[in-house]
Amino acid sequence: MHDASDEPLPTLPPRRPESHKGDFGRAMIVGGSRGMAGAVAMAGMACLRSGAGLATLGVPRCIGPVVAGFCPAYMVRELVDDDPGVLYWANLFDLAPLEHDFDVWALGPGLGEPEQTAELSGRMNREWNAPLVIDADGLNGVASYEERYASEPLIPPGPRVYTPHPGEFGRLVGHDALAEKAVGADADRVEAAGEFASRDPGGNTVIVLKGHRTVISDGRQYAINTTGNPGMATGGSGDVLTGVITALIAQGLTTFDAARLGAHVHGLAGDLACDRLGAVSMTAVDLIDSLPQAFVQLSAAG
Numbered sequence: 001m002h003d004a005s006d007e008p009l010p011t012l013p014p015r016r017p018e019s020h021k022g023d024f025g026r027a028m029i030v031g032g033s034r035g036m037a038g039a040v041a042m043a044g045m046a047c048l049r050s051g052a053g054l055a056t057l058g059v060p061r062c063i064g065p066v067v068a069g070f071c072p073a074y075m076v077r078e079l080v081d082d083d084p085g086v087l088y089w090a091n092l093f094d095l096a097p098l099e100h101d102f103d104v105w106a107l108g109p110g111l112g113e114p115e116q117t118a119e120l121s122g123r124m125n126r127e128w129n130a131p132l133v134i135d136a137d138g139l140n141g142v143a144s145y146e147e148r149y150a151s152e153p154l155i156p157p158g159p160r161v162y163t164p165h166p167g168e169f170g171r172l173v174g175h176d177a178l179a180e181k182a183v184g185a186d187a188d189r190v191e192a193a194g195e196f197a198s199r200d201p202g203g204n205t206v207i208v209l210k211g212h213r214t215v216i217s218d219g220r221q222y223a224i225n226t227t228g229n230p231g232m233a234t235g236g237s238g239d240v241l242t243g244v245i246t247a248l249i250a251q252g253l254t255t256f257d258a259a260r261l262g263a264h265v266h267g268l269a270g271d272l273a274c275d276r277l278g279a280v281s282m283t284a285v286d287l288i289d290s291l292p293q294a295f296v297q298l299s300a301a302g
């Protein structure tokens with residue numbers, strides 16, 4: 001597999017003076033559940049701080065006002081909820097006609113109850129052509145759907161970015177030897193991510209295997225991210241990454257480039273937050289607050 005780690009980072013296209021928000025993409029982030037409104041809100045805020053033209057959050061009705069109250073800059077679409085405050089799986093049929101109204105979708109932050117949402121996550125993954133970033137309980141739902149219902153091999157029909165931490169990666173691959181490699185040395189983690197990505201014969205799948213030295217791979221090439229610090233080991237850091245990568249896809253980067261630049265800028269924001277506040281006290285919200293400075297530093301360097 002080709003090592004792209006030392007290649008120049010992908011860059012965002014310059015903004016022409018006459019640009020309008022439609023030039024920077026429409027993103028839809030589906031997630032949240034009662035008690036985890038913050039996860040989807042943080043993904044939405046990070047998505048806008050990373051340059052998406054428009055962000056809409058699709059959330060269970062019971063948390064709609066809470067999510068809307070966190071930030072006035074994104075839109076909220078309330079979806080049908082199911083007991084105990086999670087998305088009803090059959091929202092699938094209401095969301096399908098909207099598939100191409102957005103340039104990119106994300107699924108998973110705070111979604112909760114993978115058993116209840118498995119059909120939503122599993123079928124979006126298997127049936128949708130639109131670019132889709134899948135994180136957190138979206139990944140757990142995909143794992144559960146594949147285990148319970150799928151009889152054919154998984155061949156996603158459109159671009160996919162899966163962003164598992166090693167625990168989620170283990171559920172996705174079925175807790176085999178590959179899962180153990182996900183917590184090993186760099187070379188093992190590269191092998192684990194690369195092998196899982198290359199199981200997709202269509203070449204549509206990018207894996208972002210998170211943690212210290214996140215590995216990004218599409219099965220043909222990989223990169224190891226070196227930004228970031230242990231201050232980022234705080235709830236919600238991964239939800240922020242989902243929003244960042246989603247925004248970069250919305251602005252036209254390929255999924256591999258978006259994942260690579262996204263991991264870099266996310267870690268850089270983490271380093272800036274850590275300089276400001278220290279590893280003990282920084283939170284995922286501080287990561288979002290440091291994204292502007294991270295993007296400014298990047299564009300000054302590029």
Ligand SMILES: NC(=O)C1=CN([C@@H]2O[C@H](COP(=O)(O)OP(=O)(O)OC[C@H]3O[C@@H](n4cnc5c(N)ncnc54)[C@H](O)[C@@H]3O)[C@@H](O)[C@H]2O)[C@@H](O)CC1
Nearest residue numbers: 036037038039109110111112136137165166167211235236
């Ligand atoms: N404010 C919020 O609403 C928050 C909601 N969250 C949501 O909570 C749900 C559950 O996510 P969790 O990730 O907490 O649950 P999981 O049970 O999937 O993951 C937690 C476990 O994964 C393993 N793990 C994680 N990173 C690892 C690493 N680098 N190396 C080795 N093992 C590692 C550890 O065993 C850890 O205890 C998700 O939907 C997520 O989006 C969290 O993101 C936290 C913040």
Ligand SMILES: Nc1ncnc2c1ncn2[C@@H]1O[C@H](COP(=O)(O)OP(=O)(O)O)[C@@H](O)[C@H]1O
Nearest residue numbers: 165211212228229230232233235236237238239
């Ligand atoms: N020690 C670390 N060094 C660098 N990055 C880290 C470290 N710990 C966590 N991170 C980053 O923080 C994020 C954590 O994501 P995740 O485990 O999904 O958290 P959550 O689900 O709480 O949002 C990942 O992007 C990961 O790479």
Ligand SMILES: [Mg+2]
Nearest residue numbers: 136165238239
């Ligand atoms: Mg997570």
